[in-house]
Amino acid sequence: MERTAxxxxxxxxxxxxxEAWIAIRCGASALGLVSQMPSGPGVIxxxxxxxxxxxxxxxxxxxxxxxxxDAQEIIQQVRCCRTNTVQICDxxxxxxxxxxxxxxxxxxxxQVIHVITEKSIDEAINVAPYVDAILxxxxxxxxxxxxxxxxxxxxxxxxxxxxxxxxxxxIFLAGGLKPENVAIAVKQVAPFGLDLCxxxxxxxxxxxxxxxxxxxxxNRALGRSEIKxxxxxx
Numbered sequence: 001m002e003r004t005a006x007x008x009x010x011x012x013x014x015x016x017x018x019e020a021w022i023a024i025r026c027g028a029s030a031l032g033l034v035s036q037m038p039s040g041p042g043v044i045x046x047x048x049x050x051x052x053x054x055x056x057x058x059x060x061x062x063x064x065x066x067x068x069x070d071a072q073e074i075i076q077q078v079r080c081c082r083t084n085t086v087q088i089c090d091x092x093x094x095x096x097x098x099x100x101x102x103x104x105x106x107x108x109x110x111q112v113i114h115v116i117t118e119k120s121i122d123e124a125i126n127v128a129p130y131v132d133a134i135l136x137x138x139x140x141x142x143x144x145x146x147x148x149x150x151x152x153x154x155x156x157x158x159x160x161x162x163x164x165x166x167x168x169x170x171i172f173l174a175g176g177l178k179p180e181n182v183a184i185a186v187k188q189v190a191p192f193g194l195d196l197c198x199x200x201x202x203x204x205x206x207x208x209x210x211x212x213x214x215x216x217x218x219n220r221a222l223g224r225s226e227i228k229x230x231x232x233x234x
Contacts, residue, residue, distance in 0.1 A: 003190035013042025040150030071095020138175030183221035
């Protein structure tokens with residue numbers, strides 16, 4: 001995939017309609033809504049995910065984060081939550097991506113690759129033909145209690161850059177992104193999108209000031225002016 005000069009921003013762990021609109025006002029292109037996970041922050045009920053997704057206007061993408069290993073279960077989750085994208089945080093063990101596409105036409109599929117070693121490059125190359133995008137994160141599926149995201153840790157961005165160069169689908173970069181390193185991430189990895197959670201939260205809540213600071217640093221790195229989007233009442 002080519003280098004991206006103007007990366008989109010996905011704000012994950014959205015927990016309320018209010019947080020969704022804070023993210024949108026600040027410039028988010030996508031929102032992450034976390035269903036049941038073995039660990040990590042931001043988990044909310046599928047009922048709340050559906051309520052938030054219903055209030056998000058196009059063209060903002062709504063990502064359902066799922067830890068399910070079963071395609072049929074994922075299909076039912078998406079039907080319940082009514083998001084326009086599903087982010088598969090673990091690997092499918094039952095069913096296929098095609099099963100999901102057949103059952104949910106129009107839904108975008110994003111596969112998470114937890115970047116740990118050089119083997120992660122091969123994992124990404126193998127899965128790329130079957131998904132619409134890949135999200136590179138810093139979890140660890142081999143732990144007794146799996147880490148499937150929200151760790152706040154950096155991984156080896158050299159590996160992420162190699163993955164971006166060798167696959168033909170958009171790449172989202174996640175894991176430890178913050179105002180202090182976003183310029184380096186954009187320069188080194190040049191991903192299609194940036195995904196963040198912990199760096200823009202205080203006491204578990206989305207912090208508008210931290211989010212604004214992140215966008216300020218991103219805009220400065222890209223040499224562009226701040227972008228303001230309308231509020232719900234405008």
